[in-house]
Amino acid sequence: MSAPSPILLDCGTGYAKIFNLEDSTRAIVPARRFIKTLSEYDIKASTGHNLSSGAGARVNELVALAEGALSMVDEPDFTVLDFGARDVKYVQIRSRRVAGMDWNTECGAFAGQVVELLTRYFDVEPENLPADAPRIPVVCGVLGMTSMFDMISNGKSHEEALAGFLRGVAFNCETLVGRPDRLYLSGGLCDNKAFVSAFTRETIPLGRFVLIEGLRKIYSENNI
Amino acid sequence: MMQERVENGALIFDLDEPLADRPVKDIYLPNAYCSILKRVVSNIFSLREDGGLDLVLATVGKCKCDGMRNIASWLERTTDIPILKVENDNMNGVGFPISRSGLPLLKKMELIVNSVFAPLPEGLTLEECAPKCGFWGVPPYDFAILELFPDETHIFGWTRCMENKTPADIEMECDVDTGVPTVFFTQSFCQKSAFAYNLAREHGGLYVEVDKMMSHSTRAKIEAFLEFNLGWRGKR
Ligand code: SF4
Numbered sequence: 001m002s003a004p005s006p007i008l009l010d011c012g013t014g015y016a017k018i019f020n021l022e023d024s025t026r027a028i029v030p031a032r033r034f035i036k037t038l039s040e041y042d043i044k045a046s047t048g049h050n051l052s053s054g055a056g057a058r059v060n061e062l063v064a065l066a067e068g069a070l071s072m073v074d075e076p077d078f079t080v081l082d083f084g085a086r087d088v089k090y091v092q093i094r095s096r097r098v099a100g101m102d103w104n105t106e107c108g109a110f111a112g113q114v115v116e117l118l119t120r121y122f123d124v125e126p127e128n129l130p131a132d133a134p135r136i137p138v139v140c141g142v143l144g145m146t147s148m149f150d151m152i153s154n155g156k157s158h159e160e161a162l163a164g165f166l167r168g169v170a171f172n173c174e175t176l177v178g179r180p181d182r183l184y185l186s187g188g189l190c191d192n193k194a195f196v197s198a199f200t201r202e203t204i205p206l207g208r209f210v211l212i213e214g215l216r217k218i219y220s221e222n223n224i
Numbered sequence: 225m226m227q228e229r230v231e232n233g234a235l236i237f238d239l240d241e242p243l244a245d246r247p248v249k250d251i252y253l254p255n256a257y258c259s260i261l262k263r264v265v266s267n268i269f270s271l272r273e274d275g276g277l278d279l280v281l282a283t284v285g286k287c288k289c290d291g292m293r294n295i296a297s298w299l300e301r302t303t304d305i306p307i308l309k310v311e312n313d314n315m316n317g318v319g320f321p322i323s324r325s326g327l328p329l330l331k332k333m334e335l336i337v338n339s340v341f342a343p344l345p346e347g348l349t350l351e352e353c354a355p356k357c358g359f360w361g362v363p364p365y366d367f368a369i370l371e372l373f374p375d376e377t378h379i380f381g382w383t384r385c386m387e388n389k390t391p392a393d394i395e396m397e398c399d400v401d402t403g404v405p406t407v408f409f410t411q412s413f414c415q416k417s418a419f420a421y422n423l424a425r426e427h428g429g430l431y432v433e434v435d436k437m438m439s440h441s442t443r444a445k446i447e448a449f450l451e452f453n454l455g456w457r458g459k460r
Contacts, residue, residue, distance in 0.1 A: 049440055062448035087441050098452045100428070103445040 004042040008219060009055065010064070010211040011035075011048040014085035014113060015188065019212045026209055045219045047211050049086070059218055061211065065186060066091040066098050068214030072206055073184060079177050080184040082210065083195075085113040090177045104176060112189050114141050115169060118148075119192065122158045126194035129163040136161070138168035163194065170198035186210035226281075234278060236341050237271065239264040240363070246270045253295075258413045259365045259436045261291045272305060285311025287391035289415055317388040317396075323379035326353035330370040332379055336387045337363050356454055358406030359383075360429070361420060365411060366437045372446050373407075374456055380406065382416065400427055405453035407432055407446060 010017040016034035018027045021044060046055040047064040061082075069080040069091065081090040088111055092100035104111075119126070136151070138144030144165055151161040177183060182202040189195045190205030197203075230236065237243060240260055248259075248266040271277040282296035293309075300307050322335050327350070335344065355378035362382045364370070380400045385391050398419060400406050406427060410420040412435035424431035430449040434442055450456040 060448045060451060061444055063451055066452075089441075089445075101445075101448060101452065102430075103441050103448075 004040055006042045006044050008212060008215040009041070009043050009046040009048070010209075010215065011046060011055070012084055012086075013049050014116075015208075016048075017209055017212050019209070019216060026212065028208060045215050047215055057219075059215055062089055062091060062101050062103065064211040064214035064218070065089065066093070066101075066214065067217045068210040068212065069093070069184060069186070069206065070096065071213050071217050072210065078182065078184060079180045080186055080206065080210070081173055081177055082186040083112050083173065083189045084187050085116075086111050088173060088176065092177070092180075100178075102176060111141075112187060114145070115166065115189060115192065115195055118145075118162060118165065119194065122162055124159055124162060124194075126192060126197075129159050129166070129194045129197075131163075131197065133160045133163035133167065135167040135171055136164040138165065138172055144168050163198070166195050166198040170195070170200070174199065174201065229278070237267065238337065238340060239267045239280070241337065243267050243270070256413055258289075258291055258411050260362070260411055260414075261295060263365065264292070265295060268299070268305060277305065279306045279308055282307050282309050283312060283391075284309045285313060285392060286394070287312040291415070311392075313392050314390055315393060317390050317393070320379075320384050320387040321350040321352065322387050323384045324352045324355070325350040326375050328370075328375050329359060329373045329377045329379070330367055333363055333367060333370055333383065336379070336383055339387065355401055355404045356456075357450065358400055358404045358429075359409060360400055360406055360423065361409035362411065362414070362416065364409060364434065366434065369409070369432075369434065369438045369442075369446070372443065372450065374450070374454070378404070381408075381419075398423060400429075402427065405429065405449065407449065409434070411435065 006021040008019040008021065011031055011034065014031060015028050016031045018029070043056040045057045045059055047059045047061050065080060065082050070093065073080070076096055077094050079090060079092045081088065087104055089103035090101065091098055136144055136147045148161045148165045151164065152158055180201070182204065183199060185196065185203055185205045186207070188208055190207050196205055226236070240263065242263065246267060248263045249269070250262055252265045252269065253262050268277065268280055280299070282292055284293040284296050296307050296309050299305050322332050325332060353376045356374050356376040358378050358380050359370070359373060360381035378401065382391065382397050385393050385396050388396065390396060400423065406429040408420040408424040408429050409432050410417040412433050417433060421431050423429065430446065432442060432446060
């Protein structure tokens with residue numbers, strides 16, 4: 001049996017993001033599958049919801065997000081939002097230092113898992129969503145979905161209703177981060193064009209490995 | 225009056241606090257309601273069921289919240305549970321050395337909560353320390369949240385008012401040390417969240433809302449706030 005691979009790990013609710021320290025490769029695997037193969041890995045450092053023990057040095061998710069974003073964005077002042085499967089968090093950087101942060105901790109119903117489920121459930125192509133759909137107020141995910149299904153039963157197309165829901169979610173995110181002119185986005189929904197285009201400001205996706213980049217920086221500086 | 229009852233053998237329970245072997249029954253109030261008040265009401269009914277309840281002293285003034293006033297009125301109208309509504313508008317403070325001491329935050333909170341009925345333990349010395357950070361709010365339902373903070377955390381908000389014996393002192397409740405990184409804590413569905421939310425914005429602090437037990441995300445958010453502001457990575 002080969003020796004376990006040394007890795008850095010961001011294990012979220014939906015997916016595990018892995019950086020292999022031996023060959024510098026990256027991988028994304030469903031978290032439930034990754035957890036079953038833990039013995040194949042030597043986890044040097046980790047962040048994320050889904051592993052609490054035996055996972056190397058633990059790094060706080062917001063710290064990993066801040067460090068990762070700082071290593072990927074050159075600007076002195078910026079805001080990065082991580083839209084995860086079950087919650088949403090952000091870090092605000094001023095003069096290259098963390099000046100603000102928050103984490104919506106209570107309602108996971110308007111987070112990534114719902115957006116992903118709905119996109120799949122309606123089987124719509126992001127390109128086909130109308131750009132001018134009116135925003136549905138998403139007070140919480142459940143009430144937002146109720147309004148969305150009401151729209152459909154009142155004759156609106158599925159595409160229009162879903163686009164309105166996504167705009168409601170994006171609006172909440174913008175409120176959470178204080179409406180900066182430009183917003184950097186982290187997490188699985190960076191690949192979801194419909195979601196990215198639901199924001200009303202310049203939105204730049206950084207991809208799914210921002211926390212991993214933070215871990216790499218912290219690990220290489222021996223800060224853990 | 226209380227003194228007389230105690231001398232006659234009555235026991236006093238703090239209904240805000242968990243009672244041994246009496247788990248909270250979440251059946252008397254709406255789901256979306258303060259978990260402290262759910263515990264108060266559950267404690268009232270379970271003491272009542274055991275036949276061990278002579279009187280409920282319900283604090284209903286500015287010193288507490290509208291929630292308890294409404295609950296006391298509901299119990300009075302619809303049950304025969306003996307309720308005595310009381311208000312504590314005392315404005316003569318006795319000081320708040322525990323809030324400013326260097327004891328562990330959880331210990332500070334226990335001492336303040338227990339001081340409602342019992343004198344401070346003999347021989348307790350309280351040395352004031354400079355605050356590294358602040359905890360603003362009411363005593364939480366889940367004291368585990370307090371273990372995340374360094375010992376040099378000062379207590380602000382209603383808990384400080386409680387120690388000072390001036391629970392209706394809104395000015396003191398809203399007073400925090402400018403420049404000290406502070407976590408503004410509120411129970412979910414508590415009206416004091418309006419204070420917590422806006423004070424956090426005013427002072428660049430962290431607003432934290434918890435219903436019952438702290439979630440992983442809430443813990444991580446507080447840990448990150450302390451790490452960013454103090455370089456503090458906990459007592460682990
Ligand atoms: S937490 Fe707020 S709502 Fe609950 S009892 Fe205390 S003051 Fe009242």
